[in-house]
Amino acid sequence: xxxxxxxxxxxxxxxxxxxxxxxxxxxxxxxxxxxxxxxxxxxxxxxxxxxxxxxxxxxxxxxxxxxxxxxxxxxxxxxxxxxxxxxxxxxxxxxxxxxxxxxxxxxxxxxxxxxxxxxxxxxxxxxxxxxxxxxxxxxxxxxxxxxxxxxxxxxxxxxxxxxxxxxxxxxxxxxxxxxxxxxxxxxxxxxxxxxxxxxxxxxxxxxxxxxxxxxxxxxxxxxxxxxxxxxxxxxxxxxxxxxxxxxxxxxxxxxxxxxxxxxxxxxxxxxxxxxxxxxxxxxxxxxxxxxxxxxxxxxxxxxxxxxxxxx
Amino acid sequence: xxxxxxxxxxxxxxxxxxxxxxxxxxxxxxxxxxxxxxxxxxxxxxxxxxxxxxxxxxxxxxxxxxxxxxxxxxxxxxxxxxxxxxxxxxxxxxxxxxxxxxxxxxxxxxxxxxxxxxxxxxxxxxxxxxxxxxxxxxxxxxxxxxxxxxxxxxxxxxxxxxxxxxxxxxxxxxxxxxxxxxxxxxxxxxxxxxxxxxxxxxxxxxxxxxxxxxxxxxxxxxxxxxxxxxxxxxxxxxxxxxxxxxxxxxxxxxxxxxxxxxxxxxxxxxxxxxxxxxxxxxxxxxxxxxxxxxxxxxxxxxxxxxxxxxx
Numbered sequence: 001x002x003x004x005x006x007x008x009x010x011x012x013x014x015x016x017x018x019x020x021x022x023x024x025x026x027x028x029x030x031x032x033x034x035x036x037x038x039x040x041x042x043x044x045x046x047x048x049x050x051x052x053x054x055x056x057x058x059x060x061x062x063x064x065x066x067x068x069x070x071x072x073x074x075x076x077x078x079x080x081x082x083x084x085x086x087x088x089x090x091x092x093x094x095x096x097x098x099x100x101x102x103x104x105x106x107x108x109x110x111x112x113x114x115x116x117x118x119x120x121x122x123x124x125x126x127x128x129x130x131x132x133x134x135x136x137x138x139x140x141x142x143x144x145x146x147x148x149x150x151x152x153x154x155x156x157x158x159x160x161x162x163x164x165x166x167x168x169x170x171x172x173x174x175x176x177x178x179x180x181x182x183x184x185x186x187x188x189x190x191x192x193x194x195x196x197x198x199x200x201x202x203x204x205x206x207x208x209x210x211x212x213x214x215x216x217x218x219x220x221x222x223x224x225x226x227x228x229x230x231x232x233x234x235x236x237x238x239x240x241x242x243x244x245x246x247x248x249x250x251x252x253x254x255x256x257x258x259x260x261x262x263x264x265x266x267x268x269x270x271x272x273x274x275x276x277x278x279x280x281x282x283x284x285x286x287x288x289x290x291x292x293x294x295x296x297x298x299x300x301x302x303x304x305x306x307x308x309x310x311x
Numbered sequence: 312x313x314x315x316x317x318x319x320x321x322x323x324x325x326x327x328x329x330x331x332x333x334x335x336x337x338x339x340x341x342x343x344x345x346x347x348x349x350x351x352x353x354x355x356x357x358x359x360x361x362x363x364x365x366x367x368x369x370x371x372x373x374x375x376x377x378x379x380x381x382x383x384x385x386x387x388x389x390x391x392x393x394x395x396x397x398x399x400x401x402x403x404x405x406x407x408x409x410x411x412x413x414x415x416x417x418x419x420x421x422x423x424x425x426x427x428x429x430x431x432x433x434x435x436x437x438x439x440x441x442x443x444x445x446x447x448x449x450x451x452x453x454x455x456x457x458x459x460x461x462x463x464x465x466x467x468x469x470x471x472x473x474x475x476x477x478x479x480x481x482x483x484x485x486x487x488x489x490x491x492x493x494x495x496x497x498x499x500x501x502x503x504x505x506x507x508x509x510x511x512x513x514x515x516x517x518x519x520x521x522x523x524x525x526x527x528x529x530x531x532x533x534x535x536x537x538x539x540x541x542x543x544x545x546x547x548x549x550x551x552x553x554x555x556x557x558x559x560x561x562x563x564x565x566x567x568x569x570x571x572x573x574x575x576x577x578x579x580x581x582x583x584x585x586x587x588x589x590x591x592x593x594x595x596x597x598x599x600x601x602x603x604x605x606x607x608x609x610x611x612x613x614x615x616x617x618x619x620x621x622x
Contacts, residue, residue: 118564132548254429259406263408308583
């Protein structure tokens with residue numbers, strides 16, 4: 001575990017608050033009344049008050065034009081939208097251990113980035129007879145815990161909250177393109193130094209790699225998570241980076257493309273960080289957002305740790 | 312590279328020959344005439360003769376009832392079915408390096424297990440403007456090389472040719488269930504010993520792991536390749552193994568299920584071998600099959616090596 005509540009809240013407050021203020025103004029009085037969290041008169045965030053699960057979700061979604069998106073996976077996975085929130089945990093996965101930690105913390109709302117029930121849409125029909133699923137849903141129900149997935153919405157935030165979180169944690173914001181922060185321009189840097197920094201800052205034991213680690217790189221395409229082979233490959237094809245850094249791949253897609261590109265003669269390398277390591281800072285971003293926007297609720301970032309070790 | 316043509320051809324000849332004999336008898340004279348490779352009179356395989364790409368494919372498919380399956384991915388990815396085969400390479404991926412090796416060997420037919428163009432169906436519309444794809448298809452076309460994917464068919468062979476190949480290579484046939492060879496029953500064995508053997512026999516540097524490596528295991532579910540979270544998870548749920556060994560996972564699926572199952576108290580561990588390492592012996596199986604069934608054609612197993620290293 002990394003220390004709870006350990007993230008700095010020292011930057012970004014004013015601009016984010018102003019952004020939310022503008023959004024609530026733009027969408028009209030009805031929405032402002034339904035989520036009366038921002039005082040237009042004072043321009044200040046309320047320091048006290050209770051919130052339902054739905055009010056917190058709506059407040060986050062309000063920042064993202066078009067949210068909730070059609071067919072979004074950003075739905076409640078357990079619990080009721082009307083539950084009054086006693087505390088929030090942000091994390092990558094609502095693992096059974098994270099749920100137990102939330103119970104210990106007195107938190108009844110878990111905001112995750114990834115699925116709860118082992119598939120992208122959190123379909124559960126196929127798990128009805130599975131005793132791991134049954135144990136988990138019983139645990140959630142018994143403690144009346146709401147789990148909300150914030151995946152599509154946080155990625156569509158401007159800037160993408162996950163990318164912002166991970167670039168902050170890596171200290172790489174200075175290298176990020178202003179409009180497309182997934183594209184970074186470094187001073188010529190050996191790839192082995194890039195690897196060392198990701199391992200140090202993102203709590204990674206091993207990365208998976210294709211390429212030449214002694215080679216200098218300048219242009220980096222950084223796509224946290226598992227964006228899929230098409231996006232990863234088209235990103236390389238169009239942007240022509242020296243290095244793609246991503247969270248997870250399908251081995252028959254991006255890995256083989258990079259291998260072939262190198263055989264053709266292209267100077268391209270690939271670092272696979274692991275899915276959790278690459279997006280966990282998005283949960284830290286969410287903690288910061290909650291501290292700023294619903295400060296009366298105790299919020300805790302619980303690092304769910306990388307699932308896989310290397311042997 | 313592992314040594315070419317290095318695999319033993321000393322076992323299985325008679326039973327396989329008999330199986331093919333029975334199949335050609337069952338499907339009738341027409342098919343026997345179209346692929347006149349098995350002499351019913353002598354019960355012997357012809358030692359000479361030329362074959363087209365299609366004839367070799369048909370001969371393999373003939374063993375599997377229902378093949379070719381509707382919507383199969385086992386199609387030609389380049390070249391013509393009417394090409395007369397000068398030599399065959401079996402491999403996991405027709406990488407650019409493997410294609411070059413085939414050219415060096417004078418082989419114009421590559422039998423792969425996995426995609427050639429970086430996606431499961433080998434769709435290429437999205438790659439039309441990609442210079443890696445263009446380089447690769449130009450190389451194949453220039454040298455008139457046929458690439459056939461043998462994925463669905465070899466997995467539907469009885470027994471599954473990939474599973475047979477990898478169990479042979481691991482020396483684990485003795486532990487495999489007679490009807491369901493993906494289920495193995497070991498004498499109580501520490502998982503770390505299982506890991507050590509897979510690394511040694513399958514040329515693996517590191518495996519990814521969840522669990523307790525010092526724990527003894529008895530019942531093992533072994534699913535080479537990337538069978539998908541649903542199959543991997545339902546396999547655990549129904550068979551209740553001590554250990555799942557597989558080639559590749561999506562981290563948000565099987566890894567999280569195993570983590571939750573352990574948190575619940577189940578004694579289950581997970582070894583992720585890597586996709587290529589877990590199925591490469593299927594290409595060795597194919598080499599053996601070719602030696603037995605089209606012995607007049609020079610066939611070579613080219614190990615395409617694991618794509619990813621660990622740093």
